[in-house]
Amino acid sequence: MTPAHLSGGNSPTSFPKDKIRVVLLEGVHPRGAAMFKGEGFSVETSAKSPDDASLRKMLANAHVVGIRSKTQLTAELLEAAPRLLTVGCFCIGTDQVDLSAARTKGIPVFNAPFSNTRSVAELTLCEIIALYRQLHAKSLQMHKGEWDKSAAGAHGVRGRTLGIVGYGHIGSQVSVLAEALGMRVIYFDVQSKLPLGNARSVRTLGELLKDADIVTLHVPNDASTHNMIGAKQLKMMKPGAFLINNARGSVVNVDALAAALKDGQIGGAAVDVFPVEPAGKGETFTSPLCGLANVILTPHIGGSTEEAQETIAVDVVEKLLKFVNVGSTAGAVNVPQVELPDQGSSEDDEDSRGKKGSRRHRILHFHKNVPGVLSKMHAIIAGMGANISGEYLRTQDDVGYVVLDVDPTDGEKVLAGLRAVPETIKVRMLW
Numbered sequence: 001m002t003p004a005h006l007s008g009g010n011s012p013t014s015f016p017k018d019k020i021r022v023v024l025l026e027g028v029h030p031r032g033a034a035m036f037k038g039e040g041f042s043v044e045t046s047a048k049s050p051d052d053a054s055l056r057k058m059l060a061n062a063h064v065v066g067i068r069s070k071t072q073l074t075a076e077l078l079e080a081a082p083r084l085l086t087v088g089c090f091c092i093g094t095d096q097v098d099l100s101a102a103r104t105k106g107i108p109v110f111n112a113p114f115s116n117t118r119s120v121a122e123l124t125l126c127e128i129i130a131l132y133r134q135l136h137a138k139s140l141q142m143h144k145g146e147w148d149k150s151a152a153g154a155h156g157v158r159g160r161t162l163g164i165v166g167y168g169h170i171g172s173q174v175s176v177l178a179e180a181l182g183m184r185v186i187y188f189d190v191q192s193k194l195p196l197g198n199a200r201s202v203r204t205l206g207e208l209l210k211d212a213d214i215v216t217l218h219v220p221n222d223a224s225t226h227n228m229i230g231a232k233q234l235k236m237m238k239p240g241a242f243l244i245n246n247a248r249g250s251v252v253n254v255d256a257l258a259a260a261l262k263d264g265q266i267g268g269a270a271v272d273v274f275p276v277e278p279a280g281k282g283e284t285f286t287s288p289l290c291g292l293a294n295v296i297l298t299p300h301i302g303g304s305t306e307e308a309q310e311t312i313a314v315d316v317v318e319k320l321l322k323f324v325n326v327g328s329t330a331g332a333v334n335v336p337q338v339e340l341p342d343q344g345s346s347e348d349d350e351d352s353r354g355k356k357g358s359r360r361h362r363i364l365h366f367h368k369n370v371p372g373v374l375s376k377m378h379a380i381i382a383g384m385g386a387n388i389s390g391e392y393l394r395t396q397d398d399v400g401y402v403v404l405d406v407d408p409t410d411g412e413k414v415l416a417g418l419r420a421v422p423e424t425i426k427v428r429m430l431w
């Protein structure tokens with residue numbers, strides 16, 4: 001059955017669907033555009049992140065904008081987007097959007113926090129085996145025409161101890177996959193986490209570093225993880241142990257890692273993320289890790305598989321459609337989260353033009369979260385004698401979000417009344 005928030009059909013809606021303009025930038029997976037088009041929305045796509053002037057032009061009429069990590073949506077640009085209802089970040093990070101400016105304008109921002117978890121976990125598994133088998137060096141030799149069939153330095157992973165730092169979405173997936181290879185898994189996390197399979201938590205990072213044959217990092221980028229692996233921690237690791245960083249570039253001190261690799265304290269490393277990364281294709285990459293033996297370097301591709309890009313598109317578009325069509329903000333990163341059912345209709349409901357069987361009218365109201373605003377709204381509604389069949393409320397910081405389901409005959413007047421409340425940021429009605 002089609003979910004309620006995707007059930008456009010041919011029935012008239014509060015706002016003609018083909019007038020809803022969606023702008024998808026930076027080569028968002030085509031599945032995203034297809035889903036919006038399937039809803040009847042007008043879609044404009046671009047493979048690139050446009051320059052400031054073109055972006056302004058696109059934003060001037062857009063109701064929905066989808067970006068990846070390059071496009072910066074500043075407060076100034078949001079100001080230049082008077083019709084903008086919502087923003088989708090087709091990636092994990094959302095710091096390219098001025099989230100608080102978007103919140104105070106009643107613009108929810110959605111992302112896809114977990115859609116590439118499996119891709120990062122799979123790359124990590126691949127690197128564990130590649131490091132133990134010296135795969136990178138063997139392949140380089142073959143490309144140079146050298147045939148060296150020696151087993152020296154190549155090892156199996158079965159029975160080795162894998163130390164996972166950060167047992168969140170990715171770390172715990174790596175744990176399950178590594179155990180399937182016969183590895184012994186230990187992990188360290190600042191939060192108490194349920195161990196999966198036979199994995200065992202350790203109490204300190206130091207304990208993990210001492211005990212593991214190979215360490216993989218899956219922590220966020222924050223003050224507690226900044227340079228969490230430096231010269232001191234590398235020295236605590238077993239001589240010749242391996243290190244994998246597919247988390248964030250700030251987590252490892254790369255100069256210290258390069259030194260530890262050169263003196264043999266660390267036997268090999270796989271690194272996907274760097275303290276400074278090139279802005280795009282064509283820009284030169286430099287790192288003290290370049291040219292070192294048994295070091296696998298990849299250009300921040302941990303989460304970049306075609307499958308992950310498609311999953312991200314589906315995840316974000318579903319959230320955007322649920323907001324545009326139903327008003328639900330579940331999963332938004334900057335506004336109060338409200339999960340809403342479809343407002344439905346009954347045989348007896350009749351709209352302001354006397355049409356029977358109309359959908360109940362749903363009023364979505366973002367307002368400044370100041371004392372007294374709700375009672376003001378309720379007083380207006382009570383004064384009208386309007387019939388409210390559902391009310392939902394959440395607040396976050398300086399913004400509140402109220403959703404009211406009202407009889408179709410009352411919709412227009414309640415909308416007009418709430419629009420006049422001075423604390424109103426944004427209000428729209430759905431039916």
Ligand SMILES: NC(=O)c1ccc[n+]([C@@H]2O[C@H](COP(=O)([O-])OP(=O)(O)OC[C@H]3O[C@@H](n4cnc5c(N)ncnc54)[C@H](O)[C@@H]3O)[C@@H](O)[C@H]2O)c1
Binds near residue numbers: 272300
């Ligand atoms: N290479 C890539 O392309 C790529 C793709 C996706 C995610 N990532 C990165 O992978 C990392 C993990 O992502 P996730 O989705 O698993 O995140 P998550 O939030 O699900 O898990 C992170 C875990 O780290 C723990 N943690 C936080 N601070 C810690 C500390 N100081 N010491 C130990 N544990 C700590 C948290 O409690 C949590 O369990 C993030 O940095 C993310 O940005 C990289």
